[in-house]
Amino acid sequence: MDTKQxxxxxxxxxxxxxxxxxxxxxxxxSNLVKPDTKKRITEIAERLGxxxxxxxxxxxxxxxxxxxIFFTDLSTGTSESFxxxxxxxxxxxxxxxxxxxxxSTRNATSAQGLLRHNYDGIIVLSxxxxxxxxxxxxxxxxxxxxxxxxxxxxxxxxxFSINDFIGxxxxxxxxxxxxxxxxxxxxxxxxxxxxxxxxxGFKAALEEHDLTIDDALIKRGDYRPKSGNVAMxxxxxxxxxxTCVFCENDDMAVGAINACKELGFQVPEEISFIGYDDMxxxxxxxxxxTTVRKPTDVIIKLGIEELMDLxxxxxxxxxxxxxxxxxxxxxxxxxxxxxx
Amino acid sequence: MDTKQxxxxxxxxxxxxxxxxxxxxxxxxSNLVKPDTKKRITEIAERLGxxxxxxxxxxxxxxxxxxxIFFTDLSTGTSESFxxxxxxxxxxxxxxxxxxxxxSTRNATSAQGLLRHNYDGIIVLSxxxxxxxxxxxxxxxxxxxxxxxxxxxxxxxxxFSINDFIGxxxxxxxxxxxxxxxxxxxxxxxxxxxxxxxxxGFKAALEEHDLTIDDALIKRGDYRPKSGNVAMxxxxxxxxxxTCVFCENDDMAVGAINACKELGFQVPEEISFIGYDDMxxxxxxxxxxTTVRKPTDVIIKLGIEELMDLxxxxxxxxxxxxxxxxxxxxxxxxxxxxxx
DNA sequence: GTTAATGATGAAAACGTGTTCATTCAAAGG
DNA sequence: CCTTTGAATGAACACGTTTTCATCATTAAC
Numbered sequence: 001m002d003t004k005q006x007x008x009x010x011x012x013x014x015x016x017x018x019x020x021x022x023x024x025x026x027x028x029x030s031n032l033v034k035p036d037t038k039k040r041i042t043e044i045a046e047r048l049g050x051x052x053x054x055x056x057x058x059x060x061x062x063x064x065x066x067x068x069i070f071f072t073d074l075s076t077g078t079s080e081s082f083x084x085x086x087x088x089x090x091x092x093x094x095x096x097x098x099x100x101x102x103x104s105t106r107n108a109t110s111a112q113g114l115l116r117h118n119y120d121g122i123i124v125l126s127x128x129x130x131x132x133x134x135x136x137x138x139x140x141x142x143x144x145x146x147x148x149x150x151x152x153x154x155x156x157x158x159x160f161s162i163n164d165f166i167g168x169x170x171x172x173x174x175x176x177x178x179x180x181x182x183x184x185x186x187x188x189x190x191x192x193x194x195x196x197x198x199x200x201g202f203k204a205a206l207e208e209h210d211l212t213i214d215d216a217l218i219k220r221g222d223y224r225p226k227s228g229n230v231a232m233x234x235x236x237x238x239x240x241x242x243t244c245v246f247c248e249n250d251d252m253a254v255g256a257i258n259a260c261k262e263l264g265f266q267v268p269e270e271i272s273f274i275g276y277d278d279m280x281x282x283x284x285x286x287x288x289x290t291t292v293r294k295p296t297d298v299i300i301k302l303g304i305e306e307l308m309d310l311x312x313x314x315x316x317x318x319x320x321x322x323x324x325x326x327x328x329x330x331x332x333x334x335x336x337x338x339x340x
Numbered sequence: 341m342d343t344k345q346x347x348x349x350x351x352x353x354x355x356x357x358x359x360x361x362x363x364x365x366x367x368x369x370s371n372l373v374k375p376d377t378k379k380r381i382t383e384i385a386e387r388l389g390x391x392x393x394x395x396x397x398x399x400x401x402x403x404x405x406x407x408x409i410f411f412t413d414l415s416t417g418t419s420e421s422f423x424x425x426x427x428x429x430x431x432x433x434x435x436x437x438x439x440x441x442x443x444s445t446r447n448a449t450s451a452q453g454l455l456r457h458n459y460d461g462i463i464v465l466s467x468x469x470x471x472x473x474x475x476x477x478x479x480x481x482x483x484x485x486x487x488x489x490x491x492x493x494x495x496x497x498x499x500f501s502i503n504d505f506i507g508x509x510x511x512x513x514x515x516x517x518x519x520x521x522x523x524x525x526x527x528x529x530x531x532x533x534x535x536x537x538x539x540x541g542f543k544a545a546l547e548e549h550d551l552t553i554d555d556a557l558i559k560r561g562d563y564r565p566k567s568g569n570v571a572m573x574x575x576x577x578x579x580x581x582x583t584c585v586f587c588e589n590d591d592m593a594v595g596a597i598n599a600c601k602e603l604g605f606q607v608p609e610e611i612s613f614i615g616y617d618d619m620x621x622x623x624x625x626x627x628x629x630t631t632v633r634k635p636t637d638v639i640i641k642l643g644i645e646e647l648m649d650l651x652x653x654x655x656x657x658x659x660x661x662x663x664x665x666x667x668x669x670x671x672x673x674x675x676x677x678x679x680x
Numbered sequence: 681g682t683t684a685a686t687g688a689t690g691a692a693a694a695c696g697t698g699t700t701c702a703t704t705c706a707a708a709g710g
Numbered sequence: 711c712c713t714t715t716g717a718a719t720g721a722a723c724a725c726g727t728t729t730t731c732a733t734c735a736t737t738a739a740c
Binding site: 051052053054055056058059064065066074075083084087088091092096099100101102103104107115116117118224225226228229251254255257258261280281283284285286 | 391392393394395396398399404405406414415423424427428431432436437439440441442443444447455456457458564565566568569591594595597598601620621623624625626
């Protein structure tokens with residue numbers, strides 16, 4: 001029953017008593033072919049279930065009909081919703097001509113076969129400075145390229161990113177306004193640039209208000225709930241207990257809050273919590289999690305639209321588009337009011 | 341700086357004073373070429389950064405170097421962790437030769453260009469009977485194919501699935517053993533077959549114990565936390581309140597539990613909850629969520645290994661591998677003990 | 681020292697398309 | 711009626727590989 005790729009242009013040509021050249025033209029909507037022969041040809045093609053050989057087509061037109069989507073790391077939790085969002089939106093927006101190929105920049109860094117598939121365009125969802133080498137290479141090889149999520153230094157590449165520094169700084173200022181002075185932080189994995197930004201943004205706000213944070217109250221997790229739980233237990237059993245803990249993503253916040261309840265601390269009365277990401281469930285935790293919403297849907301939309309431009313038009317673009325978007329603060333009930 | 345695809349076999353051939361035939365052989369590790377010429381050639385290729393044209397290669401070898409991964413629907417929440425798991429594991433397991441192309445069976449159902457890219461192999465992550473038409477077509481066209489997650493009727497296709505009926509039935513029996521007799525159900529979207537199975541499995545256990553369930557206590561959500569919240573509010577305000585509610589995924593359970601707390605019901609003392617999926621955070625909710633763990637990692641592993649077999653070996657397989665795996669029950673604290 | 685076997689290489693064809701250029705044929709212009 | 715134009719078509723080449731078959735050089739066999 002293996003009927004794969006039996007019918008080609010020549011098959012159709014014979015049946016229609018024309019050359020394969022004419023068939024090719026007819027099927028590609030050329031206006032150099034008489035209307036009724038065109039009709040005859042398309043009917044035969046339809047009936048035979050003709051599907052063009054993309055390898056042959058791509059060989060001569062120098063295309064691959066493939067858009068590459070590259071993540072920093074596929075195994076890390078954060079990417080989850082990001083991945084589905086990107087794939088979903090890309091599928092909905094991009095022409096059906098293209099297939100989406102998912103990859104990790106890590107796999108691609110190996111010198112050989114970096115980009116075996118000659119992608120027609122590439123989207124990088126960058127979470128780490130380690131991607132720079134990859135981005136550099138892709139750009140220099142002339143691929144249409146868009147970089148999302150992380151702010152990169154090269155300014156000749158379209159780049160839509162999120163300013164996690166500002167997001168964290170703003171949420172810290174909110175907590176300070178609520179009267180908190182003694183903080184803890186549960187960080188994410190150190191190779192994510194978002195982690196550096198979130199930590200630095202939070203600290204920056206503290207400094208501006210002449211507050212300090214004890215290094216012993218800064219723990220590192222891996223963005224998963226369990227690591228948040230472990231880190232919080234360390235903090236709670238160390239004797240030196242903060243009034244407010246900033247968890248660098250919501251998943252870890254869930255684990256950390258759980259640790260408090262297990263050890264008999266009231267949330268948020270005794271200890272307040274701040275999350276990051278505004279996951280779908282954050283609103284429905286008890287207490288509702290005060291967190292930061294990243295406008296990922298916006299940058300994804302911008303990125304895909306930009307790539308479509310790059311794919312359609314000539315590389316003679318006027319201006320390279322770049323944009324840094326500030327996240328939004330979502331205030332719920334997990335930070336208590338300590339003002340006197 | 342556009343250096344894409346300038347260096348070909350012939351480029352190298354000229355520099356090495358051989359024919360492109362020899363270069364091809366050398367680079368493909370043929371033993372018909374003298375060791376030192378092979379070395380000379382590979383060095384030149386390396387230096388020039390040669391990368392083979394997969395279109396040309398595929399044209400003659402009739403391959404695409406593409407593995408297609410098809411989901412029922414890309415925009416629905418459930419797929420999230422599934423998607424990342426599959427992509428991650430496939431990337432880790434599969435030979436680097438292959439790219440992974442993500443798709444939805446819905447997009448592919450359109451008659452033309454169903455499978456423009458001539459995938460070397462296909463994995464279908466099926467969640468709905470609607471996929472059957474797609475699966476049928478793929479199989480009949482002779483693609484190496486593996487279907488995961490859902491149990492399909494055709495027995496000539498490798499199929500690794502999860503028995504949600506048993507999972508739901510078992511968890512229901514646990515709740516019954518704990519003394520519950522009056523239940524509610526918050527269902528997922530109706531086009532998912534898992535939803536039918538979960539509902540039927542749960543009901544089956546009730547019947548076996550001569551218990552009935554009021555249809556007014558069966559609400560439908562969309563697998564997102566918010567829909568769980570909405571559904572639970574309807575139940576709570578209807579006057580007729582169950583002692584235990586089965587939410588067909590954890591996300592909806594979060595929303596539902598929240599509704600109880602907002603309206604002043606104690607969980608699990610007054611109302612108990614059961615989830616499904618055992619998401620990473622389920623363990624850290626308060627109370628810890630009693631739920632069902634789907635061995636998705638197992639079926640993904642089986643599926644990818646099977647596909648690798650199909651890709652390597654001849655289609656003359658001995659036996660078609662099929663397996664249905666029962667989920668595991670995870671008992672935590674969200675179901676109260678009502679035994680007298 | 682001739683023949684047979686082996687090892688290394690190249691020429692040419694093939695894969696299925698798109699595209700350039702030449703050719704045919706009918707209609708239009710005088 | 712002859713020439714010119716334009717429309718429709720086909721022949722041939724190109725894209726970058728792999729593969730079959732032939733060729734040449736070298737070694738082994740007797």
